[in-house]
Amino acid sequence: MANARPDQRLNKKIYESRVPALREQLVQLQVRLKEAPCKVLLIFAGEEAGGRGEVINTLSGWLDPRGFETVAFRQPSDEERERPLMWRFWRCLPANGRLGIFAGSWYTELLRAQATDTPKSSEVARHYERIRHFEKLLSDNGTLIIKVWLHLSKTDQRIRLAELAANPDTAWRVTDAARRQHRLHDRLSRSATRLRQATDRPGAPWTVIDAADPRQRNLEVANLIIKKLAAHLTRIEATPPTPPRAVPPKSLKPAGLARLLALPLDQKLSSVEYEAKREKWLGRLHLATRAAQAAKRSIVFVFEGWDAAGKGGAIRRLTSAIDAQDYRVIPVAKPTDEEKAHHYLWRFWRHVPRAGLVSIYDRSWYGRVLVERLEGFCTEPEWRRAFGEIDDFEKQLTDHGTIVVKFWMQISREEQLRRFREREETTYKRHKINAEDWRNRRKWAAYEIAVGDMLALTDTPAAPWHLIPANNKRHARLQILKTAAKAIEEALGL
Amino acid sequence: MANARPDQRLNKKIYESRVPALREQLVQLQVRLKEAPCKVLLIFAGEEAGGRGEVINTLSGWLDPRGFETVAFRQPSDEERERPLMWRFWRCLPANGRLGIFAGSWYTELLRAQATDTPKSSEVARHYERIRHFEKLLSDNGTLIIKVWLHLSKTDQRIRLAELAANPDTAWRVTDAARRQHRLHDRLSRSATRLRQATDRPGAPWTVIDAADPRQRNLEVANLIIKKLAAHLTRIEATPPTPPRAVPPKSLKPAGLARLLALPLDQKLSSVEYEAKREKWLGRLHLATRAAQAAKRSIVFVFEGWDAAGKGGAIRRLTSAIDAQDYRVIPVAKPTDEEKAHHYLWRFWRHVPRAGLVSIYDRSWYGRVLVERLEGFCTEPEWRRAFGEIDDFEKQLTDHGTIVVKFWMQISREEQLRRFREREETTYKRHKINAEDWRNRRKWAAYEIAVGDMLALTDTPAAPWHLIPANNKRHARLQILKTAAKAIEEALGL
Numbered sequence: 001m002a003n004a005r006p007d008q009r010l011n012k013k014i015y016e017s018r019v020p021a022l023r024e025q026l027v028q029l030q031v032r033l034k035e036a037p038c039k040v041l042l043i044f045a046g047e048e049a050g051g052r053g054e055v056i057n058t059l060s061g062w063l064d065p066r067g068f069e070t071v072a073f074r075q076p077s078d079e080e081r082e083r084p085l086m087w088r089f090w091r092c093l094p095a096n097g098r099l100g101i102f103a104g105s106w107y108t109e110l111l112r113a114q115a116t117d118t119p120k121s122s123e124v125a126r127h128y129e130r131i132r133h134f135e136k137l138l139s140d141n142g143t144l145i146i147k148v149w150l151h152l153s154k155t156d157q158r159i160r161l162a163e164l165a166a167n168p169d170t171a172w173r174v175t176d177a178a179r180r181q182h183r184l185h186d187r188l189s190r191s192a193t194r195l196r197q198a199t200d201r202p203g204a205p206w207t208v209i210d211a212a213d214p215r216q217r218n219l220e221v222a223n224l225i226i227k228k229l230a231a232h233l234t235r236i237e238a239t240p241p242t243p244p245r246a247v248p249p250k251s252l253k254p255a256g257l258a259r260l261l262a263l264p265l266d267q268k269l270s271s272v273e274y275e276a277k278r279e280k281w282l283g284r285l286h287l288a289t290r291a292a293q294a295a296k297r298s299i300v301f302v303f304e305g306w307d308a309a310g311k312g313g314a315i316r317r318l319t320s321a322i323d324a325q326d327y328r329v330i331p332v333a334k335p336t337d338e339e340k341a342h343h344y345l346w347r348f349w350r351h352v353p354r355a356g357l358v359s360i361y362d363r364s365w366y367g368r369v370l371v372e373r374l375e376g377f378c379t380e381p382e383w384r385r386a387f388g389e390i391d392d393f394e395k396q397l398t399d400h401g402t403i404v405v406k407f408w409m410q411i412s413r414e415e416q417l418r419r420f421r422e423r424e425e426t427t428y429k430r431h432k433i434n435a436e437d438w439r440n441r442r443k444w445a446a447y448e449i450a451v452g453d454m455l456a457l458t459d460t461p462a463a464p465w466h467l468i469p470a471n472n473k474r475h476a477r478l479q480i481l482k483t484a485a486k487a488i489e490e491a492l493g494l
Numbered sequence: 495m496a497n498a499r500p501d502q503r504l505n506k507k508i509y510e511s512r513v514p515a516l517r518e519q520l521v522q523l524q525v526r527l528k529e530a531p532c533k534v535l536l537i538f539a540g541e542e543a544g545g546r547g548e549v550i551n552t553l554s555g556w557l558d559p560r561g562f563e564t565v566a567f568r569q570p571s572d573e574e575r576e577r578p579l580m581w582r583f584w585r586c587l588p589a590n591g592r593l594g595i596f597a598g599s600w601y602t603e604l605l606r607a608q609a610t611d612t613p614k615s616s617e618v619a620r621h622y623e624r625i626r627h628f629e630k631l632l633s634d635n636g637t638l639i640i641k642v643w644l645h646l647s648k649t650d651q652r653i654r655l656a657e658l659a660a661n662p663d664t665a666w667r668v669t670d671a672a673r674r675q676h677r678l679h680d681r682l683s684r685s686a687t688r689l690r691q692a693t694d695r696p697g698a699p700w701t702v703i704d705a706a707d708p709r710q711r712n713l714e715v716a717n718l719i720i721k722k723l724a725a726h727l728t729r730i731e732a733t734p735p736t737p738p739r740a741v742p743p744k745s746l747k748p749a750g751l752a753r754l755l756a757l758p759l760d761q762k763l764s765s766v767e768y769e770a771k772r773e774k775w776l777g778r779l780h781l782a783t784r785a786a787q788a789a790k791r792s793i794v795f796v797f798e799g800w801d802a803a804g805k806g807g808a809i810r811r812l813t814s815a816i817d818a819q820d821y822r823v824i825p826v827a828k829p830t831d832e833e834k835a836h837h838y839l840w841r842f843w844r845h846v847p848r849a850g851l852v853s854i855y856d857r858s859w860y861g862r863v864l865v866e867r868l869e870g871f872c873t874e875p876e877w878r879r880a881f882g883e884i885d886d887f888e889k890q891l892t893d894h895g896t897i898v899v900k901f902w903m904q905i906s907r908e909e910q911l912r913r914f915r916e917r918e919e920t921t922y923k924r925h926k927i928n929a930e931d932w933r934n935r936r937k938w939a940a941y942e943i944a945v946g947d948m949l950a951l952t953d954t955p956a957a958p959w960h961l962i963p964a965n966n967k968r969h970a971r972l973q974i975l976k977t978a979a980k981a982i983e984e985a986l987g988l
Contacts, residue, residue: 072819446620
């Protein structure tokens with residue numbers, strides 16, 4: 001585009017005459033957004049002096065402040081550094097019905113690195129991949145992602161910097177770093193182009209807006225938001241909500257079901273033998289978790305299994321080897337309304353442990369491909385996507401150094417019946433059983449198929465499934481202690 | 495109490511025969527707790543080697559892990575250090591229906607300080623005061639606080655340390671620090687006694703349990719919890735929930751109402767004059783917030799006022815002076831279900847800004863003494879207590895260095911009517927007005943009384959109320975910019 005010297009710019013009067021209509025449209029769209037089951041991310045990046053801050057301040061003045069939040073990212077805090085890279089972005093996502101303006105984002109660090117040194121291309125590629133996954137996950141979930149690149153040619157940048165420097169109110173913005181970026185304009189522009197190409201995807205496309213004329217730029221940004229948001233809301237509003245409908249599942253990958261059914265369930269273990277071995281493995285597990293803590297490696301345990309398979313009891317035995325201050329049991333029940341206003345993985349990201357600590361998920365994100373799949377609480381595309389999203393989530397954990405240990409506790413249908421009856425007869429266990437448990441039990445075969453698919457599709461080298469035969473409680477508990485200790489020892493190279 | 499040498503201790507068989515009944519009672523109480531509108535804090539402290547970790551691990555094995563969480567406090571993270579001291583405890587409070595086991599607590603730092611050096615007695619006294627306030631606030635809100643001191647006499651401590659050292663599995667626990675604490679036993683015991691005396695209050699009493707015999711100790715802890723929790727639940731269950739009932743208020747302190755009514759509302763300000771002065775004060779405010787940020791001082795703005803008083807517009811003008819990355823507008827609407835499961839201040843503590851950042855509350859904790867008082871959403875004792883709790887909350891902010899600036903935007907009843915009608919006639923403002931606004935308007939006189947009490951009872955030197963006449967929007971906005979700039983400048987000594 002042509003350089004926009006001050007005398008070629010949009011006239012202030014014309015600009016001001018156009019603003020009220022844009023504001024009205026923006027606020028009207030915010031009203032519609034408030035009721036919609038989706039959120040909007042507005043991500044700004046661009047050349048130095050492109051006016052990211054000005055655009056955001058202008059938009060903030062136009063939008064209803066109740067419906068948006070501006071998010072910035074400075075140096076990661078220690079709580080953030082102790083978690084996988086994307087944790088800090090997950091925690092800042094707006095809830096459904098809201099708009100998040102990202103002054104900084106998952107692009108900021110990358111752009112900063114490109115401006116100050118030359119990051120390894122393999123690292124850059126990995127970062128692109130991470131971003132594409134994240135944005136796809138959000139966009140698949142209905143999030144509208146608007147990415148705006150505020151572009152300044154080298155000449156326009158020179159003009160803008162000179163203008164800023166000439167005004168005593170803004171001169172402070174023309175820092176040495178800004179001048180350096182101006183000198184490097186061409187190289188930075190080229191890497192920015194590559195970055196945009198690598199991360200321009202359906203559902204998360206970049207829009208480049210020429211930022212040479214600040215007023216024109218503001219109008220273009222507002223028009224872009226209006227156009228995209230209106231189209232998005234119209235599409236969402238036209239989609240009728242799908243009422244939950246239980247669907248009899250078909251196996252996606254029968255190998256998992258076969259593995260499940262082949263598991264021998266009726267091991268014997270005398271209580272004497274159990275107690276002797278338990279002490280040994282509790283000790284090993286204790287030492288392993290202490291070693292993990294010393295190495296600042298955190299641990300995530302996932303407990304899944306049939307109702308009454310003995311998850312609670314197994315967790316209690318496991319935790320008895322860990323200092324109570326170092327672990328946290330996360331019981332996963334129905335999501336809260338804050339959790340429902342987010343992607344289903346959000347509530348698990350929330351509880352990702354800090355360095356050296358242990359999170360034990362009593363049920364987990366696998367609910368998406370088990371109960372939610374079977375009861376129709378999510379759509380088929382949603383639970384189908386979940387397999388990949390979960391793999392990616394767990395990979396982020398393990399890439400960060402977190403040790404992920406997943407258990408499926410398997411009992412026979414007859415054993416479950418025996419335990420249900422026992423629970424009903426034991427006063428202090430009666431609260432553990434309700435009508436829903438009996439209802440789920442009737443769908444045993446359907447659940448088996450879903451469990452099989454889960455085992456087949458989310459069994460990764462970094463986060464494999466451990467199948468635990470659990471008809472014999474002692475045997476199951478011992479095997480869990482043993483598996484946990486060995487998994488941690490192996491991860492630590494002990 | 496008598497020393498409990500190993501041969502004098504409770505027999506293992508007897509111990510094990512008593513456990514099942516205790517477990518059953520504990521789990522039954524957890525079932526009742528789950529439905530109760532209250533939470534339980536179980537706080538452990540005590541002499542070195544008293545077995546805090548063992549007790550917590552034992553309890554963890556007995557309780558249903560879905561209903562409790564163990565909380566520990568290590569070195570504060572940077573996110574924690576940048577907020578008032580108690581922020582880290584607020585964020586770890588369990589939700590209603592749950593039990594929080596505090597392995598560390600607001601006592602930990604104090605006890606550690608007493609063990610390693612001699613903290614100033616004025617500081618200790620202030621810390622005691624802070625703790626008493628916090629525990630009173632929680633207990634007033636229905637929280638059951640059980641504080642257990644696991645006591646070991648010097649002789650018993652020697653015996654326990656020798657036992658730990660003799661066992662290869664536990665020898666690591668006998669650290670130099672532990673030996674040092676043993677040498678200092680008498681002095682530490684004396685300061686611990688003072689600490690317990692200073693913080694033993696109705697609603698938050700200490701119970702000292704002799705920890706010389708570990709089995710006996712475990713039983714006593716469990717029995718204590720059972721006794722206290724049963725009594726607490728019985729009391730709570732016997733209290734029928736109070737349905738909301740709007741109550742015509744009587745003024746508690748008429749001076750506030752008089753101040754409100756004496757405010758002249760109809761200032762004039764030409765748009766030319768406004769624009770000239772606005773630029774000046776926006777500049778001052780901009781520089782002031784930047785100076786605050788450089789000094790790592792955070793700022794909390796509170797906007798309260800009648801419906802249609804112009805809070806949104808004033809906030810937009812205010813924020814135009816601040817970099818969008820540095821502020822966050824917190825719109826306060828109905829609490830979410832997670833927020834409802836906590837003390838009403840919890841949801842405001844959540845958003846206390848990090849060092850150098852700005853939180854703008856669009857409505858605030860004052861809802862407790864305004865809408866909640868008038869509509870009967872809380873009981874009279876609750877809103878009466880709120881005045882003091884709010885003062886205390888704001889004092890914690892200002893003591894920490896946070897600059898608190900509170901605005902009440904005052905308009906006349908006639909002006910409100912004019913604005914309501916205008917809103918109904920303007921398309922893009924129509925969403926701002928609903929039946930509830932008209933309902934509240936009918937209670938104008940009642941709200942005036944509540945506002946008056948609020949102004950009179952929460953106007954503190956560190957966090958004074960700024961009354962803003964707001965019939966004239968320009969005048970109001972300008973005065974807010976001016977007041978904000980001056981308040982920050984003054985706090986910074988500029």
